[in-house]
Amino acid sequence: MSTWDRFVETFFNAKVMVKYLPDILSGMVVTIELAVLIVLSGLLAGLVLALLRALAIRPLNWLIIFVVDLFRSLPPLVIIVLIYFGLPAAGVSPSGFVSTWLSLAFVLMAFSEEIFWAGITSIPKGQWEASRSTGLSFGQTLINVVLPQALRLTIPPLTNRTIAITKGTALGTVVAVTEILGQASSAVSNSYNPSPLMMGAAAYLVLFLPVVVAARWVETKFAWKR
Amino acid sequence: MSKPIVEAREIHKHFGHLHVLKGVDLEVAERELVFVIGPSGSGKSTLLRCLNRLEEPSSGSVVVDGIDMLDPRTDINHARQRIGMVFQSFNLYPHMTALGNVTLALRKVAGKSRAEADALGLAALQRVGLADRAGHTPGQLSGGQQQRVAIARAIALEPRVMLFDEPTSALDPELVGSVLEVMRDLRQSGMTMIVVSHEMGFARNAADRVMFMDDGLIVEQGPPAAIFENPTQERTRAFIGQIQRH
Numbered sequence: 001m002s003t004w005d006r007f008v009e010t011f012f013n014a015k016v017m018v019k020y021l022p023d024i025l026s027g028m029v030v031t032i033e034l035a036v037l038i039v040l041s042g043l044l045a046g047l048v049l050a051l052l053r054a055l056a057i058r059p060l061n062w063l064i065i066f067v068v069d070l071f072r073s074l075p076p077l078v079i080i081v082l083i084y085f086g087l088p089a090a091g092v093s094p095s096g097f098v099s100t101w102l103s104l105a106f107v108l109m110a111f112s113e114e115i116f117w118a119g120i121t122s123i124p125k126g127q128w129e130a131s132r133s134t135g136l137s138f139g140q141t142l143i144n145v146v147l148p149q150a151l152r153l154t155i156p157p158l159t160n161r162t163i164a165i166t167k168g169t170a171l172g173t174v175v176a177v178t179e180i181l182g183q184a185s186s187a188v189s190n191s192y193n194p195s196p197l198m199m200g201a202a203a204y205l206v207l208f209l210p211v212v213v214a215a216r217w218v219e220t221k222f223a224w225k226r
Numbered sequence: 227m228s229k230p231i232v233e234a235r236e237i238h239k240h241f242g243h244l245h246v247l248k249g250v251d252l253e254v255a256e257r258e259l260v261f262v263i264g265p266s267g268s269g270k271s272t273l274l275r276c277l278n279r280l281e282e283p284s285s286g287s288v289v290v291d292g293i294d295m296l297d298p299r300t301d302i303n304h305a306r307q308r309i310g311m312v313f314q315s316f317n318l319y320p321h322m323t324a325l326g327n328v329t330l331a332l333r334k335v336a337g338k339s340r341a342e343a344d345a346l347g348l349a350a351l352q353r354v355g356l357a358d359r360a361g362h363t364p365g366q367l368s369g370g371q372q373q374r375v376a377i378a379r380a381i382a383l384e385p386r387v388m389l390f391d392e393p394t395s396a397l398d399p400e401l402v403g404s405v406l407e408v409m410r411d412l413r414q415s416g417m418t419m420i421v422v423s424h425e426m427g428f429a430r431n432a433a434d435r436v437m438f439m440d441d442g443l444i445v446e447q448g449p450p451a452a453i454f455e456n457p458t459q460e461r462t463r464a465f466i467g468q469i470q471r472h
Contacts, residue, residue, distance in 0.1 A: 129280055130317035130376070134331035134383060135307040144330060148321050 013195040020187040024199045027183030030097070031207060034169045034179060037101050039162055042108025049109065050116035054142060064113070071110035076168045079103040084175040096175035108165045115157050119150030152222045159215035167208065180204060231256045231418050232277060232387055237286035239272055239442075246272050247283070248442035254387070259419045261429040261450070264439035265465060270422045273439070274389050277420070278309040291386045307335055310380030314392040316372040318364040324351060324375045325360040328382050336383060350382035351375070354408045370401030374408050381412065388412065390421040424469060430454065438462045 001009070053064050071079070084099035094102065123146045131141040170181040184200030232254040239247040247269045254260050262270045275281040277288055279295050279302055288295040293305045318327050325347050332343035351357045354374035364372050373393060380388060390409070394402045406428050413419060413432055423429070429436055430450050437447040438457070446459045457463045 124317075126313060126315050126317035127319065130311075130313060130319070130379075131330075132303075133278055133280060133306055133309070133311040134379065135303045135305075135335040136331060137303050140334050144334065145319055149319075152321070 010193065011195055011198050013191075013193050016187075016191045016193045016195045017199055020183075020191065020196045020199065023183040023187055024180065024196065024203055027178060027180040027200070028203050028207065030177065030182075031169050031179040031203075034097065034101055034104075034172065034177070035166045035207075038104045038108060038166055038169070041101075042105040042165070043112050043158075043162065045105065045109035046112030047116050049113040050120060051142065053113070053117055054120055068110040068113050071106045072114070074107075076103055076107050076165070077171050077174065079106065080171055080175055096172060096177040099175050100169060100172035100177050100179075104165055104168050104171075107168070108162065111161045111165065112158060115154050115161065116150065119154035120146060122153060123149050155222050156219045159219065163208065163211060163215065166211075167204070170204075180207075229256065230254060231291050232420070233287075233289045234273075234277065235287045237273065237276055237288070238284045239269070239276060239281060240284045246442055247276070249286075250439075250442070250444055252277075252437075252444075254418060254420060256418055257416045258434045259413050259421065259432055261433040261436045262420065262422045262439060263424060263429070263436060263465070263469075264445075268439045269442045270439050271391050274311075274391050274420060274422055277387075277389060278306050278311055280311075303335060307331070307383045308386045310377075310383065310385035310388040312373070312376050312380055312388070312390045312393045314395050316364070316369070316376045316396070318372050318376055318379075320364050323361050323363055324356060324367065324378075327364070327375055328379045331379070331383055346382055347378075350378040353381065353411070354378045355404075368401060369397045370404045373397065373405045377405075377408055377412070381417075385417075387418045387420065390419065390423065392422055392424075394423060394425055426454070426469065438465065440465070 049064050049068070053061050080099050080103040083094060083103055084096060087094055087099075120142075127145055127149070128141055131145045132138075136144065169177075169179055172179050173182040173185060176182065180200050180203045184196045187196035188194055230253040232252065234250065234252040237247050237250045237252075238245070250269070250273055252273065262273070264270050272281055276283045277290060277295070279288070283296065286296075290305065291308055293308070294300055295302070295305060318324075319330070322330065325344065328347035328350050329338075329340075329343040332338045332346055333340060336343075338346065348357055348360060351360055354377055356371060356374055356378065359367060359371060359375075364375070367375065377393075393409070394405050397405065402425070406425060409419070409421070409428070410432055421433070433450050435447055436450045436453040438445045438453060438459070438461075440461050446453065446457060446462045453462065454466060457466055
């Protein structure tokens, strides 16, 4: 057996791959479910926090900044472990799936709040004044004038951060979530062959490469000249 | 003088330790055009912004068209519809077309349907000579055109008073004329106007009254000829001399 054959036999073993393909596919479904839930709930919560922060209620803003800084400082894995192993002590036992979802959604919420907030504060004061001078309320100005401009500015940093955090679904392996990496690892243990890991890597590429390309498209589409 | 439409009494404004307005009285009659001049930092813009409460006066009273602007029970958003404002930096909404800029408040504040708002908005753009630019975004318009759209945005709401805060200061010299033209039309239609500006030629032939402000106070006021030719105060004379030397 040549070195090349041994390499293929080890990392691209057709028999093993065929056998574990269904597992990897079901892992992809779980990863997609997790990713969609994280992106939707994380971005929505981040936007809501940024809008609340715009109301400039001091004690509320302190609370928002504290929560946001907390989740920006903690490593996502630590949060997952805390929720999964810590909450049962408080009488709630979230599944690995729910723990991973909540943890990454909190992290995305924290980072996206900061990005949305930066977008809102970067809109010149004159925009607020022009709108308020025609009789629009604070809320109407925020929704109709400030937010549409702020959101465009936030798209590039937001897509970057969203992709980075969504890839963190792989951390779910630690709390027994049967997502791509989890399925691949157990297939490796069962088959004594690392080929499933290669399939896992391919699965991540199939999932995230189109997202990265789509993000680039969205960034160019919404970049507009003043 | 007919009954005043703008009545401001004893306006004081502090920014921290800075005493920007030191007890300003201002009365403007209906259909009057009042010009406010003065060195930068004299409080002219702040005075203007106190009239529609973009700036909260520290003390004093402001009544516009019978509405007490400083009363907490006043619906400020409703009151502001009756006071148009034009800014030095235009402040058009860059993500909307010219027509979108003009119709936003018509739809959201005046409660017009989109069709009604579009019709009124086009009429306003027509008045500033830009109906053919309705679909352009601010980025596609020259500075002069942007400022005319900003004027259309204000007059579409049919305000009782128009405030102009250095409307031509940010414009290239060759674009100033088109904006002054629109302001002259507005004046001829009987609009009450308070204008902070250094366009002396315009002041001379369009203003009813010129006010000279310095250091947070109105130093002197009167018909343009009197202020420009025979100012009684030394500070006024010095200022007029300075700007006319250019």
